[in-house]
Amino acid sequence: MLLKILFIAALILAINSCGNNIYDSKKVSSTGKYDSLEKVVIVKTSIKDSLITLIATGDIMPGSNYPYSSSLPPDDGKHLFDSVKEILRSADVTFGNLEGTLLNSGGTPKKCLTPDNCVSFRIPEAYAGLLEEAGFDVVSVANNHSNDMNEEGTESTKRTLEQYGINYAGYTDSPFSLFEKNGVRYGFAAFAPNNGTVSLNDIPNAVKIVTELKKNSDIVIVSFHGGAEGYSAQRVTREREFYLEEDRGNVYEFAHAVIDAGADVVFGHGPHVPRAVELYNNKIIAYSLGNFCTYAKFSLSGSQGVAPLLKVYLNKNGGFVKGKLYSFRQINRGVPVADEELNALYIIKELSKKDFPESLLSINDNGTIERTKTNISTDDEKTN
Secondary structure: OHHHHHHHHHHHHHHOOOOOOOOOHHHEOOOOOEOOOOOOOOOOOOOOOOOEEEEEEEEEEOOOOOOOHHHOOHHHHOOOOOOOHHHHOOOOEEEEEEOOEEOOOOOOOOOOOOHHHOOOOEEOOOHHHHHHHHOOOEEEOOOOOOOOOHHHHHHHHHHHHHHOOOEEEOEOOEOEEEEEEOOEEEEEEEEEOOOOEOEOOOHHHHHHHHHHHHHOOOEEEEEEEOOOOOHHHOOOOOOOEEEOOEEEEOHHHHHHHHHHHOOOEEEEEOOOOEOOEEEEOOEEEEOOEOEEEEOOOOOOOHHHHEEEEEEEEEOOOOOEEEEEEEEEEEEOOOEEEEOOOOHHHHHHHHHHHHHOHHHOEEEOOOOEEEEOHHHOOHHHHHHO
């Protein structure tokens, strides 16, 4: 009996420790399929009465030492996030998409279906400290660069993120993360169409993961890396998309399915350009937040150099209350700075009108995102 009590106490302590990915490894297969969170002991705390704030950015690749160190920023990236730290730190939880593996040296570069377009990123491990210091709480590791240095790279990435207290999800053996911050329990899951990641295209499995997370979390955040890439890929087609012979999924179908399963917000990335935002069942979907801090290795011309930052305010039930779009751009090979021309705002505003006129979401010229009055139910108003 004493051993049982000690086991339960230890499990509760582990679950309530921020920075750990908690899951029952016996339930996770090598393909990232998940059956349930059964037998996991959850002690849910009451959510504070004030609004919950989330910040999301797009792709982050702060510098690569593969194949040459010339792709690393000056002073080892010490000043990369100087212009954005204040905003990044202003939310309860800040999210970004980590493109590449955290590994100092070695590793085996990945092989691609299209070798002429194959690029691998190897980010020095200490650069995880730049993310932690800038305010990032959680990152997606589900994207086309997750396996850039194969197993050595993925294991180093997991170990390094845990060392710096940054939550993560998206590898097939780490399909989700549970963590607590400021008395709120968060569930986070990430998906992509790439090898070694939890499949974006297996929607029934994604629904299972999100459904179980909802049972054990106050707020569920879902990230996806999907859709075609480049200037011609700014529109949400609501159909399956392809890029370089790769099936990049139907991101519209995916996002709606995970919200129906219990997700409170969906943050998308992958096209390297901004896409529309949509309000669906009082939950916000950002279909692509483009590039944010992509040093030396990414094209930054035109809309690929635009760097949106989205801040979302949720009520205690996870319902969307309001949002704010901040416009940044990348300079000097990939450093995010404020964009006085507000390109990110105007691009996303225009695309949202075109792609989702039915969502009844208003984006104002000052960056404020609001629901139209006809989209606010009595129950929603009571919880705001």
